[in-house]
Amino acid sequence: MKGLVSLFIGLFGTFAFSWVGLTVIPNLQIGALNPQMDEEGTDVYPAPKSGMAERGRRIYAANGCIYCHSQQVRPDYASSDIDRKWGDRRSAPRDYLFDRPVALGQDRMGPDLSNVGKRAPTEEEKPAAPPGTNAPATSPAAAQSPSPPANAAPSKAGAAGSPPGPPAAAAPSPPAAAAAPSPSPLASPNPNGVPPVYSEAWHHRHLYSPRSVNPDNEDSTMPAYRFLYEKHQIAGERSADALELSGRDVPPAGWEVVPTYEAKCLVAYLMSLDQSHPLKEVKSAPGAPQPAGSPPAAPAGSPAPAPPKK
Amino acid sequence: MTPAADIPLKEPAISAAAGDAEQLERARIDASTRVPVLMFYASAMVWLLIGTLLAGFVSFKLHSPDWLSDVSFLTWGRLRPIHMNVMVYGWGSMVAMGTAIWLMARLCRTTLRHPLLIVTGIWFWNIGVLIGVVGILMGYSTGYQWLEFPPYAAVVLLVAYALIMSWAVLMFRFRRGDQIYVTQWYLLGAFLWFPWLYAAAQAMLFVVPVQGVMQAAVGWWYANNLLFLWFGAIGLGTAYYMIPKVIGRPVYSYHLATIGFWTYALFSSWTGMQRLVDGPFPAWMITASIAATILTIIPVATVGLNHHMTMQGYFPVMRYSPTLRFTVFGAMSYTVFSVVGILISLRSTARYLHFTEASIAYSHLGLYAFFTMVMFGSMYYIVPRLVGREWRYATLIKLHFWASAYGIGLMSLMLLVGGLAQGASQNDPSMSFIQSVSSVLPYLRGRTVAALLLTISHFIFAFHFGLMLFGLGRTSTVPTFLNPVEAEGAEPHL
Numbered sequence: 033m034k035g036l037v038s039l040f041i042g043l044f045g046t047f048a049f050s051w052v053g054l055t056v057i058p059n060l061q062i063g064a065l066n067p068q069m070d071e072e073g074t075d076v077y078p079a080p081k082s083g084m085a086e087r088g089r090r091i092y093a094a095n096g097c098i099y100c101h102s103q104q105v106r107p108d109y110a111s112s113d114i115d116r117k118w119g120d121r122r123s124a125p126r127d128y129l130f131d132r133p134v135a136l137g138q139d140r141m142g143p144d145l146s147n148v149g150k151r152a153p154t155e156e157e158k159p160a161a162p163p164g165t166n167a168p169a170t171s172p173a174a175a176q177s178p179s180p181p182a183n184a185a186p187s188k189a190g191a192a193g194s195p196p197g198p199p200a201a202a203a204p205s206p207p208a209a210a211a212a213p214s215p216s217p218l219a220s221p222n223p224n225g226v227p228p229v230y231s232e233a234w235h236h237r238h239l240y241s242p243r244s245v246n247p248d249n250e251d252s253t254m255p256a257y258r259f260l261y262e263k264h265q266i267a268g269e270r271s272a273d274a275l276e277l278s279g280r281d282v283p284p285a286g287w288e289v290v291p292t293y294e295a296k297c298l299v300a301y302l303m304s305l306d307q308s309h310p311l312k313e314v315k316s317a318p319g320a321p322q323p324a325g326s327p328p329a330a331p332a333g334s335p336a337p338a339p340p341k342k
Numbered sequence: 343m344t345p346a347a348d349i350p351l352k353e354p355a356i357s358a359a360a361g362d363a364e365q366l367e368r369a370r371i372d373a374s375t376r377v378p379v380l381m382f383y384a385s386a387m388v389w390l391l392i393g394t395l396l397a398g399f400v401s402f403k404l405h406s407p408d409w410l411s412d413v414s415f416l417t418w419g420r421l422r423p424i425h426m427n428v429m430v431y432g433w434g435s436m437v438a439m440g441t442a443i444w445l446m447a448r449l450c451r452t453t454l455r456h457p458l459l460i461v462t463g464i465w466f467w468n469i470g471v472l473i474g475v476v477g478i479l480m481g482y483s484t485g486y487q488w489l490e491f492p493p494y495a496a497v498v499l500l501v502a503y504a505l506i507m508s509w510a511v512l513m514f515r516f517r518r519g520d521q522i523y524v525t526q527w528y529l530l531g532a533f534l535w536f537p538w539l540y541a542a543a544q545a546m547l548f549v550v551p552v553q554g555v556m557q558a559a560v561g562w563w564y565a566n567n568l569l570f571l572w573f574g575a576i577g578l579g580t581a582y583y584m585i586p587k588v589i590g591r592p593v594y595s596y597h598l599a600t601i602g603f604w605t606y607a608l609f610s611s612w613t614g615m616q617r618l619v620d621g622p623f624p625a626w627m628i629t630a631s632i633a634a635t636i637l638t639i640i641p642v643a644t645v646g647l648n649h650h651m652t653m654q655g656y657f658p659v660m661r662y663s664p665t666l667r668f669t670v671f672g673a674m675s676y677t678v679f680s681v682v683g684i685l686i687s688l689r690s691t692a693r694y695l696h697f698t699e700a701s702i703a704y705s706h707l708g709l710y711a712f713f714t715m716v717m718f719g720s721m722y723y724i725v726p727r728l729v730g731r732e733w734r735y736a737t738l739i740k741l742h743f744w745a746s747a748y749g750i751g752l753m754s755l756m757l758l759v760g761g762l763a764q765g766a767s768q769n770d771p772s773m774s775f776i777q778s779v780s781s782v783l784p785y786l787r788g789r790t791v792a793a794l795l796l797t798i799s800h801f802i803f804a805f806h807f808g809l810m811l812f813g814l815g816r817t818s819t820v821p822t823f824l825n826p827v828e829a830e831g832a833e834p835h836l
Contacts, residue, residue, distance in 0.1 A: 036514075039522065042604065043531045047571070050611035051542060054563045055556070058627050059546075063556045093485025096419020102697055106620040110693060115771035123622040128554035133485040133547075136558045136621060140697040140768060141404070141782075143775045242407070251780040255407040259414040 062125040068311060077309040080130045081301070088301025091294050093133050095257065102137025103146045103305065117151075118144040119307055121316040127307045141253050150306040152230040225276050233276065235299045236261075236291050241281045260295035263287055367451070374453035375444050376728045378460040382440025383721060384811060385468050387804050389432025394793075394800045396425035401793040405786040415479045423490040424478050430488055430568070431499065432471045434709060434717075436464075438576040441720045442529050443510050444728075445583055449526050450517035456509055463505030470498030486547060486561040488568060493548040500541060507533050524599045528579030531607060535571040539564060555622050559615065566614035569708050574610065574676075577713040578645060580720050581673045585652055588666045588723070589659055594651035602644035609637040616687035619696055635687045642680040649673050662823040664739045668719030671747060675711035682707055682758070694769055699782060700761030703754045710796075711750045718746070718803070725807065726822075731815025733822040738806045740824055745799030753792035760785025 069076045081089070092098065105119035113119065123146060128134050137144075226245050227233035238245050240261050242254040261275070266288050273296075274288040283289050291299070310316060403409055403418045410416045447454045454460070474491030477483070483490040491499075511533055514526075543564035546552050552560060586593050593599060612634030615627045653670065660667045682704055686695045695701070722739065726732050733739060760782045767778035809815060816822065 036522070039527060039530065040534075043527075043534050043607065046604070046607040047535050047538060047611055049608070050563075050567070051538075053630070054612060054615065054627065055542070055546060055552075055560050058559055058624065059552055059556050061624060063553050065553065091481075094420070094481035094483050095414075095417055096422055096483065098485055099419060099422055104621050110620040110689070111696075112769050112771040116775065122620075125555045125622045127622060131554055132551060132557065134555055134557045135485060136555065136618065138487065138617065138697070138701060139699065140764075141779060248774070248776055251776055251783060253404055253407050253779060253783070253786075255403065255411040255418045257417065258412050259417070 065126050065129055067129060068126060077311070078127060078129050081304050084297045084300040085304040086301075087294075088297035088299070088304075089131075089133075089135070091260075091298045092135060092301055098135045098137055100137075100139055100141035100254070101135075102140055102144045104136050105144065105146050105307065113144060116143075119147045121307075121310070121314050123307055124311050124314045126311055126313070145302065145305055146307050148230060148305050149303040150308045152232070152303060153228040225278055227276065232299050232303060235302055236273075236275055236295065237277065239295065239298070240275055240289065241277065244278060244281055257295070257298075260292055260298065261289050262292055263289050368448070371447050371451065371453050372444075372727045374455075374457060375447050378454065378457045378464065379440045379444045379724065380728055380811065381461060381464050382436050382443070383725065383807070385464060386433050386436035386440065387807055389428050389436065389471065390800055391804055393425055393428035393433055394797050396421055396428060398790070398793045398797055400425050401786070401790045405783055405790070414481065420478055420481070420483065423483055424475050426488060427474060427478065427490055428471065429709065431467075431474070431491070434573055434713065436467065437717045437721070438532075438573060438713075439506060439510075441580055441717060441724065442532065442576050443506075444724050445525055445580065445720075446510050446513050446529055449523050449583070450513045451519060452513055452516040454509065454513065455516070460506050460509055463502045466498055466502030466505060470495050470502055473498060484547070486557070486564075488565045489543060489547065489561060493544060496540070496544050496548075500537065500544075503537055503540075507537070523583075524593060524596070524603065525579040525583040527603050528575045528582065531603075532572050532575040532579070535567070535575070535611075539567050539571065558618060558621070559623065559627065562614040562617045564614075566617070567611055569705070570610035570613065571607070573709060573713040575606075577672065577716045578606070578676065580716050581649065581669050581676075584665055584669045584716075584719055584723060585649055585673070588663050588669075589653065589656040591652060591656065594648050594654075598644045598648045602641045602648060605637070605644070606641035609634045609641065613638065613683075613687075616692070617701065619687070619689060619692045632687050632689065635684055638680055639684060642677055646673070646677045661825050662827055664733070664743070664822070664824055665719045665723040667743055667824065668715050668722060671743075672712050672714075672716035672719060675707060675715060675750075679704070679707040679712050682754075694765035695761055696765070697768065698761035698765040699757045699785070700765070703757035703761065706750065706757070707754050711754065715746065715750075718742070721807070725810050726815065729810050729813065729815060730817075731810060731813060732818045732820070733806060734809050734815050735806065736822050736824050738802050739822065742799050742803045742806070743824075745795050745802065749792045749795030749799055752795065753789055756785045756788040756792060760789075 067076050067078055080086075104123045105113045105121070107122040108114045114121070127146075128136075227237065229245075234245065238254075239257045241256055242252050243249050263283055264287065266286055270288055271290050274290050277283070277289060281289075399410075400418065400422045403411070403421070407418065411418070414420070443454065443460070470491075474495035477492040477495055478490050482492045484492060489496075511530070514530070543560055546560045547557055551557065582593065582599070613631050615623065615631035616635050619628050619632070621628070649670075657670075660670055685691055686700055686704060722733065763785065764778050764782035767773045767781045768775070
């Protein structure tokens, strides 16, 4: 160690090397991506989330969901994420374009959530599924308000106007979406009045009482987020969004449990998580059952190989 | 106690004549650092106890999620980041700065100037940590690992840091003697790297936010560099001082130390992206970090060899000196920590260990088994020199050591093995996801037992430290040995 100057230059240089190498250069490479769109400028993916979903993201971060749930699907050669139906393809930087904070996750005490919104049952099946008396009234009403996929799809479709366009947008095609959760035993409604898995009503119930949605879930380590819900006396009519509960969770007669605005935002965020849209830079799993977006996306994605490649 | 006086456990290699002047000077330097360093230690101890209790909560709640979950600020997802941040900024950083300032003053052979400004800085730092903790409690966590404090808390921390460390660096200007000792390289590095790292991360995440996944890259770059270039550098620097000092023997090889230092700075600063293995990133970033992680074997081997050769023949001193016992445990854990780090970051093993509790074992090996144990060792050395008393009870020191050593050992084992069980089931698509959770649950319960051991250990140490702080230590010229030094038998080993 000759001089102080060389010591300082060394300290400075080594760290500058790491700073430039691991943050500045990657930022040049993937730090200024644009959404992908087809030639006509339609079929834009990803799109910014709704205001409610953005607020839900902050609730997701504030309550530490990120410590147990990841939001990234790894490629099939390195993991079984795709086999687990957590996604049809690996995640790519472009999927997270508008995410702030980005919630890639670091641990999986809970399942991956990259596509949890896409795995929700679609509107058509809903009336059939919920068994309870009040439930049919519950789910459509809840579904209408915050769900960004429901909001985003029509507006984009309107802008597109092209005949094959509308179903291709964000809305998952019914059969595939139904197929995704089906391998799990939860898919069929069970006698406890649990709503179809990954529907909004299901998320609310799961957040309120995680171990009640499925008898196999006894070992789930998810805490209940009851502070996101309110228990109050029923004034006149029962609220449309009141939770259907069972067992010990049932509120006393004349009372009901309703989600707060924060809970609705959080669920809106969860429902908005969807990476099913094909990306040019990532190929969807070849062997897997045809990805949801792919049949309609074929026309939209067809210009992929040649022109817009950078 | 005549035989003890001959054993170079306290102030080695001082000849009677030259020693007086030198000891006087040391006493003067120590006195100048007394108030700020003790304040650092006292604050750090308070945060350590808070963080330990939180750790117990967090560990218990992870396998018993319904306990105390109905209140927003007691939810697991808020207590966990508070635990981490309290340990990182409250305990770790404060004890690191206390030790570093004392070491710097000693090594520059100059008194600490403007201790009152540093004291102001310490207050600011405590306030900054408190603001951050309250921010997370209220639900303003930013959601980035180890950067959960809301950005306004970070501003307070940076101001406090500037107040504190500018004086530590200034001491360098007033140093006497040309020699720059190894420890000083590490400390200067840490002093310079930390503010850059922290400010760069804050700027790239909150001031001019980078897009999408780059936030995760910046976050992990920060977290890993904080671990290596801040805690790791101060931990290694301290070990380089304490080991030769206690056994009264120079470092085995300066040449090895140089190689170890520069390869450490170069390679460990490039790690971090391996925590994102197979994620949505260009493959080169992750591969570069994995390569850098593997290359850290060079500093690990050189530093480990250097410490080992310095200690060669002096290992029996660990029977007596609390400082040496803690420091050597920490230095050995540094090797374990790095080897585990290499093993879990290889792509072939990451397949089974990524997204599991094994990464938590890794962080704890670095922050606790290595860094915190070295810091405990340094406190056992420094505090008596600041308060003019010796540690009161050898039994308490022994209890502290064994509870900590068994606690962290059990914890790492539980999390590593549990992580392997969890990862193996996660990786097998024929098993339902919940089975992977079930497979790790017994290990998480074991981890709670480890947390209990660590809690006991920390409360014992806090009690002992409190006695010292209130002047209730032993008045003696001989330091407290862990075991009585026998009249014969001990000396030939030295």
